[in-house]
Amino acid sequence: MIDQYADVFEGIGQLPGVCKLTLKEGAVPTVQPPKRVPFALEKRLKAELDRLEQMKIIEKVTKPTDWVNSVVIVEKANRNLRICLDPVDLNKNLKRPHYPIPTFESITQRCAGAKIFSKLDATSGFWSMMLDDESSDLTTFNTIFGRYKFKRYPFGLNSAQDDFQRKMEEAFENLNLGLIVICGADDSENDERLKAALERAREKNEGIKPDPEKTRAITEMPLPENSEQLQKLLGMLNYLSRYIPSLSSLNKSLRELERADEYKWKPAHEKAFSKIKSALCSNLAYFDPKCENIEIKVDASKHGLGAVLAVDDNVVAFGSRSMSETEQRYSQIEKELLAVVFGCKHFHQYIYGRTVTITTDHKPLESILVKPISKAPPRL
Template sequence: MLLPFDEFDIILGMVWLTLHDVIVNCKRKTIDLKGQNGEIVRIESNDLNGLLAVISVLKAQRYVKKGYEAYFAYVIDSKVSEKKIESVPVVCEFSDVFPEELPRLPPIREVEFGIDMLPELKLQLQELTDRGFARPSFSLWGAPVLFVKKKNGTMRMCIDYHQLNKVTVKNKYPLPSIDDLFDQLKGAIVFSKIDLRSGYYQLRVKDSNILKTTFRTRYEHYEFLVMPFELKNAPTVFMDLMNQIFRPYLDSFVVVFIDDFLIYSRNETEHAEHLRIMLQTLREKQLYAKFSKCEFWLREVSFLGHIVSASRIRVDPSKISAILEWKPPKNVSKICSFLGLAGYYHWFVKGLSMIVTLLIGLLQKDVRFKWSDKCQNSFDRLKTLLTEALVLVQPESGKEFVIYSDASLNGLGCVLMQEGKVIAYASGQLKPHEKNYPTHDLELATIVFALKIWRHYLFGERCHKDLNLRQRRWLELLKDYELKIDYHPGKANVIVDALSRKSLFALRVLNAQLDLSDNSSMIAELNARPLFLQQISDAQKVDNEISVKRTQCNSNLDSEFIVDDNNCLRFRDRICVSRNSELI
């Protein structure tokens, strides 16, 4: 953006201002210059009445509502050049895959979009038709049309199929889990992202269902030959088609989520081959991508709200702005929306379940909606944690996993780590019957909770003796893992302390270390060894008074003191505890 000089004779740049240590006071319109002899020279404006006043956003909104004239200014970088297909390796060979517009009606594919009506509706319609009370008609009625603004400023025509969706049988085809998709990226260092051009419009509607897509405009009625965006089963049907087309490459070098594709490789040579296979498949299936929304040959890529690199995953900063601007919920629906967004990033937030306890309580039936100060504190805390989300590392197979777990009457919390780096966080609230568990059962329940969540990382066999019925039932799950369980004192487990506990409900902590190996045979055992006596013995060794008694005991000078098999000093069968020990 070029600015005319007008009455200005010269514009001083940052280099000159830095050289002379210039202090600019915009409020008072003064400039302080430092001379060669260190003397400060002040230049003041004669026009102090025209100073601009800074007002708050709320005040500005009130002025606008009253009819005050307002202007919105923004800066556009005019030097940004559009990327060209010809400049991208491998991609330049497939220019026909990236048309400016979809060239024609899509071909007949192995999957077609259909709208199956609820059985009761079909029966009644058939009955009316058989009795001559109704017949198919090209009615002048149809679903209404509205327009929604897209990110690039253009408008998208949307059809309100709300009533049609109500009587449509839901397609149960599963959409992939975001967490499972990211697990595939272990070891990849080169990425490319492809986004289809109007992906849904590249799938035909079954001929028998075309009439159901009718929509009305002010001019005429129309019906879709391709799949509209707003229909109930559109995402699952399209996902089914993509999985059928790219099934040979899934879990190998391609991640597919509806119409978004992520190609990942361990080196550039592999990536060139993978990218060529992907684009050739798109060409053969007559699927077209939008080049301006695609990215190639990246070391770090934004995908599904996350920033993915060679060994790390973090939250996409551009998605956090929506969280910062989120206003306190006014009803149950708004709480559900916020918790849904927070749950999408649950791997990144320590103790998420405990933080949202009050908010979830407002979702229960027969509970009056009341937004209290405690709810606001939980809301603000969760927003802060989401905006300060930690960076997680990608797990590596063959290396030891460590689960730090913590249990309290407030909930369960655990952290999955590898080589001292966090892979994921998990937390959960206690069910009513779980709050009655004794301490040992609650500790074991935490491990069971962690193993169920991260089962795809962990596997093994082991045994245990003297278990109650509940513990025996849980043992059936634990037998799948090569597991060693050690007790840790509560103060030593500071990593997950914030996940589930308060000092009032301090409990012992379990450290589950899992060793995964490629050996076909696995020998495993479950060892539970209390550290309490060992801690007392260690504390005795550094206590001067007790050390004297131990020496006397060894010299047989005082027969009332003995050292037992656990190397603990006893007085008349009672264990001696150091005065300075934290165990008191």
């Protein structure tokens, strides 16, 4: 397939259309002097400027320009130089388009059920976007060899990622891709989608890690300081052991501590606690938008709220938060219902428009379902 689409892999591409940089009202232009360059790098700097000019990435500037930026020169491992725009003042005065950037979580959801994956990477992606003349003038930069400006989108501008994401989505519209991550249930489906992506890349070319937020509640989980807190922890682990069987063996020393006459936290308990957190974080499943059996397990302690999202006997995500001083004065039934509200809000993206089972160990909450709403306390 690479041989068939060899032209798509050549050089730096060019996405359709041009991009425009928009200044904020009242923006005051600045002119930065050229930065000093070590004598040993001067020759290589000139060679890199000439190379970029020949590639039509930059061009010489002789006319007066209101904005003149500085550049940062980075020496790469292969001794070549990378010229990076340093638009500190320009960035402060640019209006960002704020285009939504897909999260790792949203991408993996689209890939649910896939077994074969391919990944495409745009060569110097930002350079595939052309700037209009006025925007190009804004990127003028100073060097010891004179002024240049970028004809294509330079790295360093705060609007670059937004425009790049928009351009890529426009170029690959209606293709079943997660960014340029191609996936399929088998080799045939993956190859079909990969071919569609390469065809679109050829057609549109006019030139030629689990989400930390899902595990934060676990990684930041405090040590149980007394028997009551340990009992709460073991209750939650007992629930989670339905999904992660290894938890039953990992929490053995903690169960022994719960039964002990004296609560004394030892290194063995610390080790078990760390292993439990590691097991919880490493066993998260991806959320399949087509799933049906969605469950949220909630719990309220003295000072905090916790929630677990599970689908088809697999844990998808965790959530927790501390309670305010006012919330800490709630009755226990109010705290437990607050945990239900928190869990539903925290996992709103997953459960909106779906049938969800809420699991709680606080039986008095059932009374809300059997008694008239008018009989419930106002806060409930």
